[in-house]
Each structure stands twice: as C-alpha cells, then as structure tokens.
Amino acid sequence: xxxxxxxxxxxxxxxxxxxxxxxxxxxxxxxxxxxxxxxxxxxxxxxxxxxxxxxxxxxxxxxxxxxxxxxxxxxxxxxxxxxxxxxx
Numbered sequence: 001x002x003x004x005x006x007x008x009x010x011x012x013x014x015x016x017x018x019x020x021x022x023x024x025x026x027x028x029x030x031x032x033x034x035x036x037x038x039x040x041x042x043x044x045x046x047x048x049x050x051x052x053x054x055x056x057x058x059x060x061x062x063x064x065x066x067x068x069x070x071x072x073x074x075x076x077x078x079x080x081x082x083x084x085x086x087x088x
Contacts, residue, residue, distance in 0.1 A: 008033035011081050013073065015039050015064050018046035030056045037077045
C-alpha cells in the first residue's frame with residue numbers, strides 16, 4: 001500500500017484538533033488518506049484547519065468535558081459519513 005493511502009477508507013474524529021498535536025494528527029491522517037473530523041472548542045482555528053485540509057476534513061465544535069456535546073459530535077460524524085466512508 002502506498003504511504004499516502006495507509007488510512008484510506010477510515011474516518012477519524014480528532015479531539016483537540018484545532019492546533020498543536022491534534023492538528024498535526026489531523027494533517028497526518030488526511031495525508032495518509034483518512035477522512036477527518038477536527039473537533040475542538042476553538043471554532044475559528046478548527047474551521048480554518050479543516051478548510052486548509054480540504055475535502056477530506058470537516059470541523060465540529062466539541063467540548064469533551066460535556067457528554068452531550070460528545071454524543072452530538074459522534075452522531076454528526078456518523079451522519080456525515082453515511083453507510084460507508086467516503087460519502088461526504
């Protein structure tokens with residue numbers, strides 16, 4: 001398998017993804033072929049990163065200390081992916 005496609009067909013929800021290690025993980029996963037949901041409380045930074053990462057990424061607001069927000073983020077991710085990865 002090519003280096004750029006090691007995660008092809010996979011979906012990752014990266015918490016704390018707007019900057020730092022989370023952003024680096026999101027960038028690496030997209031580079032390796034995954035679809036990534038960048039999740040964070042930093043809406044501006046997270047949205048900008050998702051835009052830079054292109055069609056393979058999207059942003060969702062998520063405060064991981066709030067169980068309700070975690071459930072919504074997971075449901076939104078599942079809804080966006082649909083029955084199979086690659087549908088967004």
